[in-house]
């Protein structure tokens with residue numbers, strides 16, 4: 067199947083071409099292509115084990131593809147590591163967030179900051195004032211993000227006290243510290259209670275309204291239908307179908323793939 071067209075005529079902001087990831091003899095991602103226009107929000111759905119999270123690992127650089135290319139903003143980033151991709155403006159959340167449990171919520175958010183000179187010891191030594199100013203700015207930014215995600219009352223609690231849904235929000239705050247222009251969200255609504263789910267949907271919508279490009283893996287089809295005008299369906303490592311949420315929900319091949327996965 068040809069790559070999903072982003073917006074006709076415009077070069078995609080993020081594009082995966084023919085990605086393959088093989089583990090031993092298993093092709094977990096098997097020639098998957100997808101393209102997102104700048105500012106677009108696209109859903110990535112598919113049965114358990116389809117290869118969606120592996121696609122995210124390839125896009126974010128935590129896994130190297132066996133073959134295929136990843137292009138972001140016109141540059142081939144296929145061989146770059148995760149840190150460089152973050153610096154390029156690509157952020158990703160994990161399906162199962164693992165915050166530092168003994169660190170406070172605020173400190174966890176601060177770990178998402180990029181390129182602060184305090185990370186380099188010699189700058190700390192030579193320019194303590196500059197480091198102090200940057201740290202103050204980072205704390206202010208982190209506090210603003212905690213506000214945005216309604217986590218302020220928990221800012222000074224150890225992260226281990228957070229519920230599953232609150233951990234998803236914390237993860238989002240952490241990656242927003244690096245100002246990502248593109249965000250990969252791996253099941254932000256999984257295991258989240260209904261009240262928190264509404265907040266998460268609302269915040270993802272707000273991030274999209276700020277102009278960010280978003281790729282959303284989610285099993286909650288109601289959420290996908292509310293947020294995404296375009297959906298890619300993955301099954302056995304490949305792009306099985308694409309279209310509006312309504313179109314893919316009626317696609318017999320998609321229904322078969324889901325039935326097959328539960329049979």
Ligand SMILES: Nc1ncnc2c1ncn2[C@@H]1O[C@H](COP(=O)(O)OP(=O)(O)OP(=O)(O)O)[C@@H](O)[C@H]1O
Nearest residue numbers: 089092094112113114115116117118119120121161
């Ligand atoms: N490091 C690995 N080594 C071997 N096999 C792996 C590895 N990572 C993932 N897999 C296998 O690849 C397949 C796809 O896994 P992946 O996590 O990408 O699926 P998914 O679409 O995200 O599923 P889910 O909806 O359940 O999260 C699974 O069969 C999984 O067991």
Ligand SMILES: [Mg+2]
Nearest residue numbers: 118119120161
């Ligand atoms: Mg997954």
